[in-house]
Amino acid sequence: MMDKDEQFWNASVEELAKGYIYEEEKSRFVCLMCQESFLTGVIYPFQHLLLEAKRAIEAHIELVHHSMFDYLVNLDKKYTGLSDLQKELVISFREGLSDKDIVSKMDGGSTSTIRNHRFKLKEKEKQAKVFLALMSLLKDEKEIGMNEFIQIHKGAKMVDDRYAITKEEKEKVLATYFKNGLDGGLHTFPSKEKRKIIILQHILQSFEPNRIYTEREVNEILKKFYQDFVTIRRALIEYGFMERSNDGSGYWLKG
Template sequence: MSKEGMFWNSTVEELSQGYIYDDQNETYICLVCDEPFECGVIYRRGDVLLEAKKAVQYHIEDDHDSMFDSLLSMDKKYTGLSDHQKELLHYFKRGLADKEIVKELDSGSPSTIRNHRFKFREKEKQAKVFLAIMNLLKSDEKENKNSLVGIHKGAKMVDERYTITVEEKEKVLSTYFDEGVEGPLSTFPSKEKRKIIVLQQILKSFKSNEVYSEKEVNEVLKSKFNDFATLRRYMIEYGFMDRSKDCTKYWVKN
C-alpha cells in the first residue's frame, strides 16, 4: 500500500493516535511524516532508550506537537472546518469555559459558544453515520475499473481533474510509460488529468521521509524524462513535493 493509502485507509483510532503498525515489516509508521520505527531497534530520546512503539509516540509529540494539531492544520477540503471553527476547537481542547473563550476572542457571548459546542456534537453524529454508510457500501463493493484513485494529501487544488478511475490510471500509465512504470516517460502529457496520473507515479521514485538537494531531485527526474525542469516545476505546482525558500532542499509533501 502507498504512503497516501496508509493515511486515508487508517481507522479513526489510528488517525487519533497518529501511527499504524505494519505487521508485514514489523514497523510502526508515523501517519504525519511516514517515519518508520522498526521493532527490535532501540531509539534514543535524550538519556532515555525507547522501543519502537514508545519511540513513535514520543516522535509525534516532539516533532508534530500532537495529532490534534496535525489533523486540525490540514486543509479545509479535508477537515470541513473554517478558521474560526478551528480556533474554537483549540480553546475547547484547552478546557476553557465559554466565558473564558469569549474573553480570548474579545467578541461574541457565552450562548454563542455553547451553540458552537452543540453544532460540533451534531457534526460528530453526522460523521459517524456517514462513516457507517460508506463502510457498508465498501463491504458490498469490490474494487473495479470505475473505482476512484485516492488524492495525495499535498494536493493544492481539488477539482474534476482529480476524478480519476482505476481504468483511466492504468490506461494513461501504459500509454506514457511504454517500457513499464519503472522506466522513462515516452512523452509528457499535455492534458491536466494525465499530468496528475503521471506525476503520482513519478513521486514513487522519492522516499517520503528524506530531504533531497536540487541536484538529487534532478537526477531522479532525469531518469524519467529529459526535461527534468518541467517535471520538477509540476511536482511543486501540484503539491506533490515542497521545497525550501532558497530552493536547495526538496521533500515529498505530506
C-alpha cells in the same frame, strides 16, 4: 507498498487519533506524519529512557510532532471541513477554556453563540459517524476494485474533478504514456491535467520521504523519465507534490 498518503487515508479513525499504524507483516509501528518506523523487539533510546517500539513511537510523536491533534487541526480545510472560526473554537475546547473565556479570547460574541457552535460541532460528529458507516457498507457491497478512486495527496491544490481518478483510469494512462514499461521513459507529457496528475504521482515514487534533495539531484531523477525535466519539476511544485526552499536549493516531498 503503500505510499505515505495511502497509509494516512487508509488509516482508521482510531489510528489517525493515535498518529501511527502497525504493519503486521513487517512487525513495525509507522508514524502517519513522517513515516518514521519502529520495529518490535528493538529497544530505542529516548532521552534518558530505553523504550520498546510502541512506547517509542508514542514518544516520537510527542517529541517531534507535539501531538496528532495539532497535526490534524492544521490540515487544510478541504480535509477537516472546518472553517477558520470552527478551527479556532476546536483549539479552544482542546485547551479546556470555558465559554466565557473563549468569548474573551475572541474579543467578541457571546456565551450563547459559543454554546451554539458546540452543539453544531456535536451534530457534525454524528453526521460523520453515519457517513463513515455508509461508506463502509459501500465497500462491503464490493463497489471498489478498479472503480475505486486513487488517493489524493495531502499537498493537493484545488481538489476538484481533476482528482476523480479511478484505478482503471490510472492503469490505462500509465500504459499509454510509458510505452516501454513503468521503469522506462515517458513518451510525452500530457496536456490534460488529470493525466498530468497520474503521471506525476507515478514519478513521485522515485523520491524518498523525509529527505531534502538538491536541484541537481531532482533533475537527475527526472531525466530518467523525460528529457524536459524542468517542466516535470515545475509541475511537481505546481500540483503540490513537492516543496522547495525560497532560494531553490532544496526540494522535498510535501505533506
